[in-house]
Amino acid sequence: MDSTSLFPLLVSFRLLLACIPLHLISGLQHDHQLSSPLTSYSRLKEGLWLYSHNIDPYAGGVFRHSPLFLSIFSTLLPPLPIVWALSDIVGAWALLRIWRARQRVGKGSGGRAGGLVAAAFLLNPYLFLPSLALSASTFENTAVLLTLMFASEGKPSAALLALAFSTHLCISTLLLLLPVLMLLVTSPVSQLASPQEFRGDLRTTCKYAGQFVAYWLVLLGASSLMVGDVYCEQSYRASLTLPDLTPNPGLWWYFFTEMFDHFRPFFLMVFSVHLVIYILPICIKFQHDALYASFLLVGILGIFKAYLTLADPGLFLSMFALFPEVYPYLRHPIVTTLVHIHAALLLPLFHALWVTEGRGNANFYYAASLVMGVAGGMGVVDACYAGLRIAFGDVAEGERNNWAVVQE
Template sequence: MQTPSSSAVAVGLVASRLLLATATSATDYLIHDHQLSSPLTSFRNLQEGIYLFNHGINPYSGGVFRHSPLYLSLFATVLPSSKTFASILWTFCDVVGAWALVKIWHARQNVSSTPRDGLIAASYLLNPYLVLPSLALSTSSLENTLTLLSVMFAAQGRASAALLLMAVQFHLSLSTLILIPPLLMLLISTPASSLALPKPFTGSTNRLPALIIEFTAYALGLTAASTLVCNGFSWVPQTWGATLTLPDLTPNPGLWWYFFTEMFDHFRDFFLMVFSVHLLIYVAPVCVKFQYDPLFATFVLAGVLGIFKAYPTLSDPGLFISMISLFPEIYPHLRHPLVTALLHLHAALLLPLFHQLWLMQGTGNANFFYASTLVFACGNGAALIDCVRAGLRLAIGKEVEGMVVIQE
């Protein structure tokens, strides 16, 4: 975003976002939408917890408040929790997220600026899957910014900042555990584009134990601080535990809620374990296969998280979609981009329609909304598979091209 035209466009986008958030009733309407806020990211739940905390009541005793104590302590002491201030803060965080995405692109290309900077920033600021949750004041928007900042610092080789922010993000959302291995790989290697030049991992593994110890220290320090804020460990089952046990079956764009609504109780524990392990099984294969490009591995696992997270919102797959802009070399190798785009368009129409029919009009049932979430999952899955295939195809194409040159 170095050219004047790009800067002007960026300022215009930010101003329009801020005006939409503060001068209209969009937030009042969207804040109740289950597609944009989950029980773990709802701003209304956050305000309720802050109110209880300020009046000397443990907010975790009622089984409704599921935000991290970090949010609780921050908004109850430092930041006001009014909607107007929150709208400004959320818009600022989106701007920081777009800036971090551009900086990741710079680190990947090893340059200070490119003509694509404005396009990359726009892919984040204009992504409807990110704009709408931000207008709804879902804390998932803040978590996306933290994720991008941690990846940015890792790509720049700033280990302490990257590990600290990743520890905060892990504390806010337990599912982001799967992003830690590729982040560590990125810290001990290079972020430069190497999809077309696959080779064994060449990073220095001697630093790895020290990095793991540093991350663990940050995580333990945040856990201790949270325990002091809450005068005990009552926050653990209501925050981290909620991700593992799924106590709240409020509808969302994910795949878990309907399955466990219909689940017999004596099968529940087994399938909770299966769903949780299923999210983890992708980490090792992706990190091993894309060991020569840890940034692409991070991108792929962000896509996995957007599909299989326990309490997702639209902002989770939205982050993956915006990160596609970091890998323009895969575009010619995408096999079904039109089909994937149409699946997302189809889901974007069905999700609010069936949500309205079922929960507002009462003329449908849970199968209506869950059918639309399955279409949405198919769209996200198709995008992820196509990107993985394109990344692999890029490497194969370069190998074949090299063989042809040698033969000639």
């Protein structure tokens, strides 16, 4: 079954899930694995109610979403499950378009592989479960994929606007700025087997960086006109200062729950800088393939993001479908998969034991979060190893030529 027939079937399935009554999935909306204080649907509803009654939604320290959600859901769209389903569909469509740009295949072509790419997104439980929980992480992932889609298709204005929108939804996606700028002045076609120095025009790259800053400042000004500048403290700075220690599958919350206040600023700086230090090494090592560098940084975010949900590692896992050339060179794919499955089983089990049954404690759930972090780390390291092995490892020249023929 090719993409032209499979994609409509997957879209129909996702729209059917959107018809599930809200009271049947109300438990998902309060699941700490699927939504965080920055993406929670219940907090979004509270913020919309306060905003509609002319009350500052950021005054109480509960609403931490971007003001863009207030403008969209109070004027353009109602916060209904169908909106999340449509966002998922747009994300799958964007992922399919990225794959076509990388493989250099036209619209309506690609065969079964194109359908599998869409299925990797729409059937990924790490993605559709947060979407069913009406988590705002669904829109964050879609914005990231739209950014990479426009950049892969050589549309700089649209890509930079989508990236500015994405950073307003989640400031952590600013980590993708450098590889997106590199992608705009290079090609999305796989260059892993033939690494070369970055040959993009530096002047053009700087112009695109200035264009991104202009878009970001326009959105910042529009948000400030809506609700004032207090939202920066409650929304954007929350990823740096971690004011809400609600449990999540990430690695931050438990560490800072046990942290003495005297050491908190230092370790907040360490955790924040730790995210940033990956950008230059990855972009330098994979300067010949900016799309692959973006993929690896998405995986880094899926491990070390401050307010993590399952949607973050889920995006990284779905993006694996874009790079079939690395599959033969993964070192431990079976072990990594088994660790992911192990973490996927432990997280809901220990969450239920602690929160629902009251028979465990926070150590149980954080132990499962550590297993999830290890699984994510194994995936990123294996993907990095495979990308380097294609270029610098024991890949015969004949295999490289065969891959070039397949690409053509």
